[in-house]
Amino acid sequence: MCLAIPGRILEINGNIAKTDFGEGIVRNVNVSLVKARVGDYIIVHAGFAIQVLNENEAKKTIKMFKDLLKISA
Secondary structure, eight states, X not given: OOOOEEEEEEEEETTEEEEEOSTTOXXXXXXXXXXXXXXXEEEEXXXXXXXXXXXXXXXXXXXXXXXXXXXXX
16 A cells, blocks of 8 residues: 655755654655745655645645544554
């Protein structure tokens, strides 16, 4: 199963963006496939940002992930 998850870019150095996935999880993501800026929300798959999201869409997606985690716990 493939899964892409949303995150918010904290900083960018070259093609690598430090990205916040919530709950204290921050990882480096390759942003070479998208035009992203600090503060943007992105969808990440296999370490690569594959889409930039608007903030409302990103927050809805993050809420859905949190709801799914509550159901599976």
